[in-house]
Amino acid sequence: MLGGLGVASVAALAACGSDDEGGTGEGGENGGGAAGEAITANGTEPENPLLPSNTNEVGGGRIIQNIYAGLCYYEADGSVQNDLAESIETTDAQNYTIRIRSGQTWSDGTPVTAQDFVDAWNYTALLTNDQLQAYFFSPIQGYDEVQADPPTAETMSGLQVVDDTTFTVALTEPEGDFPLRLGYSAYYPLPPSAYDDLEAFGENPVGNGPYMLAQEGAWQHNVRIDLVPNDSYDGPRAAQNSGLAFIFYESQDAAYADLTSGNLDILDQMPDSALTVFESDLGERAVNQPAAIFQAFTIPQYMPGMTGEAGQLRRRAISLAIDRETICEQIFSGTRTPARDYTSPVINGYSDSIEGNEVLDYDPDQAAQLWQQAEALEPFTGSFDIAYNADGPHQGWVDAVTAGLRQTLGIQSEGRPYATFAQLRSEVNARSIQTAFRSGWQADYPSLYNFLGPNYGTGGSSNDGDYSNPEFDALLVQGGSTTDVDQAAELWNQAQTILFQDLPAIALWYQNVSAGSAETVENVEFGWDSQPLYYEVTKA
Known part of the structure; x- marks a missing residue:
């Protein structure tokens, strides 16, 4: 973790470093x-x-x-x-x-x-x-x-x-x-x-x-x-x-079958069905290491029943009704870690003790009480569904989460599969989707801001739930304005306390690289x- 960054040292950081090893070749010699x-x-x-x-x-x-x-x-x-x-x-x-x-x-x-x-x-x-x-x-x-x-x-x-x-x-x-x-x-x-x-x-x-x-x-x-x-x-x-x-596979299971038969060289994400066996199947060629990947599901700001005071109570209830630890162990076989924030443990400045993150604890009794409080304010109608793309490894956890919501909150809740990621994203981008939907973030660059700004900043490029909070935005700007990396992390983590109040998305877990060759x-x-x-x- 970098220490305080004064103006005099910014120029050194800004040089992006240079790599004298690994070879810049002469066109076709190395490039061929x-x-x-x-x-x-x-x-x-x-x-x-x-x-x-x-x-x-x-x-x-x-x-x-x-x-x-x-x-x-x-x-x-x-x-x-x-x-x-x-x-x-x-x-x-x-x-x-x-x-x-x-x-x-x-x-x-x-x-x-x-x-x-x-x-x-x-x-x-x-x-x-x-x-x-x-x-x-x-x-x-x-x-x-x-x-x-x-x-x-x-x-x-x-x-x-x-x-x-x-x-x-x-x-x-x-x-x-x-x-x-x-x-x-x-x-x-x-x-x-x-x-x-x-x-x-x-x-x-x-x-x-x-x-x-x-x-x-x-x-x-x-x-x-x-x-x-x-x-x-x-x-x-x-x-x-x-x-x-x-190769664009329709399912990760088909990709894994090709990997183990030698018809595919690299698979960067294991299907649910292989999580308990891929390390023994692949031996030294298996990879299970932390990565800058965060998983959640987004509840759009425009979703009926999920706005105002009643909506805030329901969002908390839904989060508290999810047994993240059991899902990570039983469905993901330890290739996921229950989330404690909205970023990733591999990023400098990460904290697992952000104020308000107790909403990520499994507490079915409190979840049920909060849902009933919301019902007294505004009855919920219909089903709380979670959309996901079936060409990725999502059905298992979506089924587990929705089953938990049905049992704990006494509501209707199902997974809503889309055949491909592109089909799901098409509806998300058009804002025509009327349900919660699975949302993950694989970092673009190694900074806490990269998880928070694009996903939850007003007008952010991946703010697909249309969340907006001026206080949150202000803290993002303050963190970005300082050249002291520790102070920046403190401000960005302070911004996360607002996310835990508003819950524009329900944080689930951090994802390891579970992959192989x-x-x-x-x-x-x-x-x-x-x-x-x-x-x-x-x-x-």
């Missing part, structure tokens, strides 16, 4: 990868075309991270290293000068320039472009103008191009963890050709990362996507294999964010 078959891995159909500006879910994110490169990237332990950045400098944590390495190109041979970053960031932030990742640019001066309805500016005043390899970023106030964010995909650049037809570009993008699409039509929707090494990439994540094939591959390492470092994997 090893000969042989592609590495096969499980995946899910991306929700949207492959644009960093509009991808905020894991299925698309794992592909985006491999076909694009940004200023920085994250090592397995969450440390930040330079990728395209040569330097990121500041003296006040508010005004940054960013220089990119010269000679970098897109996969079509055109140069990567500072303008490519500035144009992509402005495009993402502009309200009329309706991009899911716009929120990540809210600290930059001029964001409010491009987000006005209608916008009063087309570009953010805080972004200025100095020359082909240099641009400056001016924030509205100091942001001590701003450099930590720059490895996240929202901050990736786009080539000039993208803007000719962004939807078509997203189907077959020109990238600048360690991989590129194998060919036109390499994305077979709902089936698979095939990537090959990008010889134009000259950076620290050079592909050490001949390519990646992400087949005997067909070597050098498989899973990172802090639960994802394999695909570019390191080699065929056995």
